[in-house]
Amino acid sequence: MRDGAEGGAVAAAMDLLIRYGEALGAERLCETRNVAGTMTQPSPAKAKLVEEGGWAKSFAVINLDCDDDIEIPRMKVPTCQLQHGFGKDASGLTSYPEQSIVLQGDAESYFSERGVNILATCTPYQVGNIPVRGEHCAWMESSAVVYCNSVLGARTNCEGGASTGAAGLTGRIPYWGNHLPENRFGTHHLAAGVPVDDFQEWGMLGYFVGDAVQEGRPVITGELVNPDLADLKHFGAATATAGGVEIYHIPGVTPEATSLEAAFGGAAVPETLVYGEAERRLVYETLNDQGESTDVDFILLGCPHASLDQLERVARRLEGRRIHSDTELWVMTPAAIRTMADRSGYTRAIERAGGRVLTDSCPAMSKAAPDGTRVMATDSAKQVHYLPAILGIEGWFGTLDECVDAAITGTWRGELSR
Amino acid sequence: MTAPDETFSGRPIVAGVVEGEALVSTETISGFGGIDPSKGTVIEPRHELFGVCFTDKVLVFPGAKGSSGWSGFFQSTRLMGTAPRAMVFNVMTTKAVLGAIVTRVPSVVECTPDPVAAIRTGDWVRVDGDRGVVTILRRAA
Numbered sequence: 400m401r402d403g404a405e406g407g408a409v410a411a412a413m414d415l416l417i418r419y420g421e422a423l424g425a426e427r428l429c430e431t432r433n434v435a436g437t438m439t440q441p442s443p444a445k446a447k448l449v450e451e452g453g454w455a456k457s458f459a460v461i462n463l464d465c466d467d468d469i470e471i472p473r474m475k476v477p478t479c480q481l482q483h484g485f486g487k488d489a490s491g492l493t494s495y496p497e498q499s500i501v502l503q504g505d506a507e508s509y510f511s512e513r514g515v516n517i518l519a520t521c522t523p524y525q526v527g528n529i530p531v532r533g534e535h536c537a538w539m540e541s542s543a544v545v546y547c548n549s550v551l552g553a554r555t556n557c558e559g560g561a562s563t564g565a566a567g568l569t570g571r572i573p574y575w576g577n578h579l580p581e582n583r584f585g586t587h588h589l590a591a592g593v594p595v596d597d598f599q600e601w602g603m604l605g606y607f608v609g610d611a612v613q614e615g616r617p618v619i620t621g622e623l624v625n626p627d628l629a630d631l632k633h634f635g636a637a638t639a640t641a642g643g644v645e646i647y648h649i650p651g652v653t654p655e656a657t658s659l660e661a662a663f664g665g666a667a668v669p670e671t672l673v674y675g676e677a678e679r680r681l682v683y684e685t686l687n688d689q690g691e692s693t694d695v696d697f698i699l700l701g702c703p704h705a706s707l708d709q710l711e712r713v714a715r716r717l718e719g720r721r722i723h724s725d726t727e728l729w730v731m732t733p734a735a736i737r738t739m740a741d742r743s744g745y746t747r748a749i750e751r752a753g754g755r756v757l758t759d760s761c762p763a764m765s766k767a768a769p770d771g772t773r774v775m776a777t778d779s780a781k782q783v784h785y786l787p788a789i790l791g792i793e794g795w796f797g798t799l800d801e802c803v804d805a806a807i808t809g810t811w812r813g814e815l816s817r
Numbered sequence: 818m819t820a821p822d823e824t825f826s827g828r829p830i831v832a833g834v835v836e837g838e839a840l841v842s843t844e845t846i847s848g849f850g851g852i853d854p855s856k857g858t859v860i861e862p863r864h865e866l867f868g869v870c871f872t873d874k875v876l877v878f879p880g881a882k883g884s885s886g887w888s889g890f891f892q893s894t895r896l897m898g899t900a901p902r903a904m905v906f907n908v909m910t911t912k913a914v915l916g917a918i919v920t921r922v923p924s925v926v927e928c929t930p931d932p933v934a935a936i937r938t939g940d941w942v943r944v945d946g947d948r949g950v951v952t953i954l955r956r957a958a
Contacts, residue, residue, distance in 0.1 A: 415918070422830035422914045422926075437889075443855065444896040461892065464919045539885035556911040559888035561919050576911060613882075614910065643882050643910065763850070785850045788862055 400569055408458075408472055411465035412565035419562055420573035429574040432476040433530050433553075435523050435538040436563025438462055438515060439506035440483035440764070441499040449502065454509040462564025471568075474514035478567035479528055480507075481540045482521040482704070485767065486734075486759040495767035515567070519759040520733035522632065522704045524551065527735070532654055535578055537566035541643075542636035542703045542781065548646035550631050552654035554578045557645055577645055583655060584664035585648055587612045591621030592675040593817075599798045601630040602780035603682045605637025607674050610682075613642040618662040619649050621674070626652060629706050636703050637780040683815045686780055686796040689787040693811040694725075695795065697772040698802050699786070701731035702761055702779035707739050710756070714745035716803045722753035723809035727769040728802075734758040754806070763789055776805050776813070825905075825935070827928030829949035831917050836954065837902040839940045840874035842866050843933055845908070848887030848916065857899025875944055876901040877936050880908030887912035892919040903944035905932050905951050925949050 401413040420428055438458060448457040452468060459465045484503050485495050507517050518526050521540050530536050530553030538544050538555040539562075547553045556576045558566070566572045576582055589611065595604050608617050617638070626634070626649075638644035648656035656662035663669075700713060713730055722728050730749060732740065737758050740746045746756045762768045763785045768775065776795040777783050787794035795805070797813030805811045844865050846852070851861045857872035872894070881887045894900040904917045904924040917924035923946030932951055936942060939957030943950075 418918055419915055422918060423909065423911065424828075442893065444893045447896070460896070461889070464892075464921075541883070541885050544885065557885045558911060559885055559915045559919075561888060561892070562911070562915050573911075614908070640883075643912075788860070789850055 406472055407467060407469035408463065409568050411459065411463045411467065411469060412568040413571070415464050415561060415565045416569060416571055416573065420575070423573050423575045425573035425575035427574050428571040429535050429578055430570055431535045431537045431566055431572050432570060433528065433534060433536040434474070434476060434478040434563050434567045435481050435528065435536070435540065435543060436462070436478065436558070436567065437481050437483060437539065437560055438510050438564065439480050439503050439517070441502045446502060454506055458564060462560055464561050471513055474567040476567065476570040477516065478514060479516040479518045479523055480510065481518065481523065481543065482760055482764055483519060484760050485765045486519070488757050489760070492755070492769060493767040494770055495765050518733065520704045522733060525704065525706060525736060526733045535572065537563050537572040539563055541639035542632070544645050545635035545639045545647065546632060548577055548583070549635060549648065549653050581664070583646055584616065584666065585618035585662045586615040586669070587617045587672065588669050589617055589619050589672045589674060591619065591623055592673050593679050594622045594624060596624035597798070598630055598633055599778060601626060601634040602637045603679060603686070604674060605634035606641045606686065606780045607678055607682045608647070609638035609640060609642030609644050611672055612644060615644070617644065617647045618656065618659065619647060620659060623649060623652070627708070629709050632703050632706070633779065640781045640784045680815060686783050689783070690774070690793050690795040690811065692774050692793060695774050695776045695805045695809060695811045696726055697768050697775040698726065698728040698806045699731070699762060699775055699777045699779070699782055700729070700799070700802060702777065702782035705730050705732040705736070707736050707743070710736065710740045710745045710749070711743070712799060713754070713803070714748035716800065717752035717754060718748050720752050720807055722806045726806050726809045728754035728806040730754065730756050731761045732756060732758060762786055766790065768792070774811070776802050776811055778802050823953040825928035825930065825932050825951040827925040827949045827951065829924070829946045830914060830926050831922060831924040831946050833923035833946045834943065835903050835923050836941065836943045837873065837875040839877050839936050839938060839942045840866070840869065840871050840901070841933060841936055841938045842878040845879050845882035847883035848881065848890030848912070849884035851883055852890055852894070854890055854893035854897050854899060857894055871901045872899045873902050875903045875905065875942050877905045877932050879933055880906045881910050881913035881916060885912065888916040888919050891916040895920050903946070905944060907931060907933070925951050
């Protein structure tokens with residue numbers, strides 16, 4: 400493909416993948432039919448390229464690392480767009496520039512004509528892109544990568560905008576890192592000595608694990624109580640926030656760990672690091688160290704993007720109640736789940752209370768919250784880690800109940816249970 | 818003669834030879850939420866280089882952390898004219914390797930001895946991305 404027989408764009412894509420593979424020290428490329436990347440999100444650099452030579456120029460430079468003027472053909476293998484900037488539904492709600500919304504709409508038309516599925520979410524696995532066990536993928540978005548490897552048992556490295564662009568046009572990605580079976584076994588053993596039994600607890604454990612193992616491959620045992628999709632989505636996102644975890648194992652829950660021994664591939668199980676009361680409290684305090692004022696003006700839910708179950712939980716708590724006049728509540732979710740929430744009555748319940756269900760993005764991705772926000776609160780360990788730093792605001796982390804309470808009263812009253 | 822601890826042998830991943838002033842971070846660096854490509858500065862409040870500009874410096878650091886947007890953020894520094902002059906790092910991740918490639922600056926990885934421990938901010942260094950050698954030419958005053 401590098402010889403140009405399939406056109407300039409495919410040649411540029413293959414050239415980039417070979418440079419990238421060689422730099423990694425990969426022995427070869429492998430085939431993939433599942434790519435999740437980003438092309439449509441506006442940025443100042445991209446806007447300038449689009450002005451110069453349209454979306455073809457933007458894709459060539461940003462997604463293929465190529466300065467030539469080339470035609471961009473249809474993607475060779477199934478490729479989706481992950482979360483990007485705010486869409487039309489957020490128009491006028493923040494100081495996010497209107498021209499970025501227009502630019503992104505333009506990009507969606509261009510790339511969907513080239514075979515890119517506009518899933519517009521950080522959780523493609525919630526809306527139809529569910530890799531099978533062992534499948535070689537080329538995904539970006541750290542929270543999706545860790546879910547893909549760990550919960551689904553598919554194989555992907557934490558790719559970037561350029562490698563996913565090149566993978567979409569070629570169906571190839573370097574066979575390196577998480578693609579090799581021997582690189583998927585555990586490196587650290589952590590045991591929960593306190594019950595990890597709800598969404599908040601899973602997020603806190605994830606933040607602890609990520610900080611403890613950094614780029615490692617943790618295996619977690621202990622008092623882990625029946626995690627659901629939302630729990631593991633939150634847990635993985637937190638591990639990839641406090642550290643760079645791309646794969647973890649929970650014996651009896653995740654598919655590649657039938658037992659503790661299997662999770663380490665038969666190698667000796669390393670010394671156990673314990674997550675106990677003191678560690679749990681320290682994580683809670685770390686996640687809340689960006690909060691001072693209890694006057695909350697923004698509640699953010701749905702990081703990573705909310706599942707339908709989560710929307711139901713929010714709707715049930717807001718039914719018949721009214722959000723404080725100085726407070727905004729947003730729930731971020733994929734557009735496809737928003738449609739289901741509309742039909743199931745959840746959107747109506749949330750909107751009647753004064754909240755909003757928004758799609759495509761999140762405040763951290765778009766660097767925008769409701770105008771005048773000084774203090775935010777969230778049930779997401781990842782969002783409370785990033786958003787206060789990105790926007791220069793205060794942040795609180797708590798349970799969904801505490802977030803809803805703050806939305807209704809305008810006052811943060813969260814505290815660690817037990 | 819250069820003292821033995823002032824030459825570092827590694828693997829070249831992006832070609833080219835440049836000289837420049839070193840900026841050393843003992844901590845890994847984030848792209849998304851970690852740097853501002855329009856200014857070429859580190860913006861993570863708890864980072865040791867918080868507020869420091871890396872533009873035109875030889876960036877010597879352990880490796881990348883955080884979001885998969887790392888390569889895209891460093892690519893943006895190239896497009897906005899705020900890129901470092903070279904990269905030297907030892908922890909191999911897809912984020913940092915792809916980032917070095919799309920930033921298009923001479924880059925050497927997996928050096929011995931560890932450049933983060935031996936090179937100091939302000940040292941004048943040469944990064945040979947053709948042969949995979951990093952050399953301290955002049956120590957900071």
